[in-house]
Amino acid sequence: MTAAPGYEPALREVVAAAAAGSRHADEAAEFPIAALDAMRSTGLLGLLVPAEHGGGGGGLTELVDVTMGLARVDMSVGLIFAMHCQQVVTAVRHATGPLADRLLPELGKGDVYLASVTTERTTGGHLLSSTSQVRRDAATLTIDRDAPIVTGGRHADAFLITALAPDATAPTQVSLVYARRDQLTVEVRGGWQPLGMRATQSVPMRLTGEIPVDQVLGVPGRFREIVAPTFAPLAHIGWSAAWLGAAAGALSRLVQHIRGDGRGQFDPSSELLLSRLARVRGRLDAVHALLRHTIGVVDTAADLAGPPVQMLVNTLKTQAAEQCFAAIDEMVELVGLRHGYLASSPLYLERVFRDLRSASLNYANDRLLLVNGALALRDREVRLV
Amino acid sequence: MTLDTGFLDLLRPFLKYVGDKPISADSSLHDLGLDSMRAIELLFAVEEEYGVAMPDELLTDSTFATASSLWATIASLRERTP
Numbered sequence: 001m002t003a004a005p006g007y008e009p010a011l012r013e014v015v016a017a018a019a020a021g022s023r024h025a026d027e028a029a030e031f032p033i034a035a036l037d038a039m040r041s042t043g044l045l046g047l048l049v050p051a052e053h054g055g056g057g058g059g060l061t062e063l064v065d066v067t068m069g070l071a072r073v074d075m076s077v078g079l080i081f082a083m084h085c086q087q088v089v090t091a092v093r094h095a096t097g098p099l100a101d102r103l104l105p106e107l108g109k110g111d112v113y114l115a116s117v118t119t120e121r122t123t124g125g126h127l128l129s130s131t132s133q134v135r136r137d138a139a140t141l142t143i144d145r146d147a148p149i150v151t152g153g154r155h156a157d158a159f160l161i162t163a164l165a166p167d168a169t170a171p172t173q174v175s176l177v178y179a180r181r182d183q184l185t186v187e188v189r190g191g192w193q194p195l196g197m198r199a200t201q202s203v204p205m206r207l208t209g210e211i212p213v214d215q216v217l218g219v220p221g222r223f224r225e226i227v228a229p230t231f232a233p234l235a236h237i238g239w240s241a242a243w244l245g246a247a248a249g250a251l252s253r254l255v256q257h258i259r260g261d262g263r264g265q266f267d268p269s270s271e272l273l274l275s276r277l278a279r280v281r282g283r284l285d286a287v288h289a290l291l292r293h294t295i296g297v298v299d300t301a302a303d304l305a306g307p308p309v310q311m312l313v314n315t316l317k318t319q320a321a322e323q324c325f326a327a328i329d330e331m332v333e334l335v336g337l338r339h340g341y342l343a344s345s346p347l348y349l350e351r352v353f354r355d356l357r358s359a360s361l362n363y364a365n366d367r368l369l370l371v372n373g374a375l376a377l378r379d380r381e382v383r384l385v
Numbered sequence: 386m387t388l389d390t391g392f393l394d395l396l397r398p399f400l401k402y403v404g405d406k407p408i409s410a411d412s413s414l415h416d417l418g419l420d421s422m423r424a425i426e427l428l429f430a431v432e433e434e435y436g437v438a439m440p441d442e443l444l445t446d447s448t449f450a451t452a453s454s455l456w457a458t459i460a461s462l463r464e465r466t467p
Binding site for chain 2: 169170171172173224305306307370371374375377378379380381383
């Protein structure tokens with residue numbers, strides 16, 4: 001790929017593939033293979049790799065634009081792309097030495113799909129602790145990782161895996177390890193039958209293998225130093241973009257319906273219709289403003305670990321989850337049973353409703369609010385950023 | 386620097402991985418289990434016990450990095466307080 005923002009033709013191609021397969025992927029809870037193939041063949045997977053390594057040279061703005069564009073058609077596809085980019089940026093920023101020399105040109109080609117293995121049965125969504133032991137010989141790490149949810153795990157070419165550092169004295173000494181699929185024995189240990197986000201096919205897996213020690217990203221045992229500046233903001237920004245894109249796509253189809261085929265069923269002077277539309281649109285504009293503002297802060301802040309920035313990034317996540325779900329809920333109410341509740345409607349609000357129900361649970365809002373409450377107590381001045 | 390033994394006793398309940406092990410002055414409190422939520426509880430306990438008010442700008446990861454870094458911060462605040 002050439003430098004951003006020359007990604008539009010690639011995005012169009014992937015959107016077309018996603019649109020063609022989205023109904024089947026949702027019904028069958030199957031991964032959108034055609035969309036992933038298009039992301040590989042167009043090189044879109046390399047969008048966030050710097051141009052010097054052959055990538056698209058995109059930043060957070062491009063991540064958000066492309067994720068929203070994909071999620072307008074299929075939220076699962078948007079999430080798959082955003083989470084891949086989270087792994088890519090982590091590798092770009094935190095891989096060093098020979099690993100960086102090998103890995104970044106590979107990622108820059110844009111045909112390697114990275115999945116994330118950061119949840120464990122025992123720690124749930126807690127990123128910063130692990131019970132997965134890693135054994136280390138002189139030059140290799142022995143990984144044996146049981147992961148309850150791996151988005152796209154069946155189709156990933158490589159994984160970023162959190163695991164306890166070999167010499168760890170506490171469960172918080174977690175390393176992030178890069179492992180190619182051909183370095184691992186990958187076993188899928190169950191199915192995926194969720195309410196929504198069905199096309200992410202986030203299956204439980206067991207990953208085992210011998211990985212060279214130089215494939216640890218950042219300082220061994222110090223994954224937490226990657227989380228605050230990179231892993232957490234990329235997750236919250238990427239997820240929020242997917243949720244907002246899904247809600248915006250739904251509203252667009254709804255408004256086109258009211259202006260088009262559904263014209264006879266809606267009275268454009270109805271105050272109920274207008275105020276409901278205004279509320280829905282307002283929620284999306286507010287989330288969009290928060291998302292763009294957060295990108296600006298994350299791109300320029302001197303201290304990403306300080307409470308004001310952390311609170312902002314966490315608030316983006318909780319607000320985007322709440323507001324986008326509230327928006328699709330109101331859209332369903334507005335449009336009624338036939339187009340709001342039936343899976344057969346070409347507006348597919350029903351699917352977006354199911355997809356967006358996951359937003360508050362995908363790294364639980366409840367947990368993030370506790371963190372933000374504690375951070376709020378650390379900022380008596382209320383330094384808004 | 387010598388750490389107040391009362392201070393180490395005060396720390397212990399906030400360190401979920403420390404168990405019965407001794408707390409050394411330079412071991413990482415985060416590695417011993419002090420997460421951001423426990424850190425705020427510890428802050429309240431410290432302010433109550435030592436009669437200090439920790440300014441926002443000192444509420445950083447480096448202040449809470451080790452027992453000795455936290456004790457040094459408390460000690461300097463107590464010197465400032467008449």
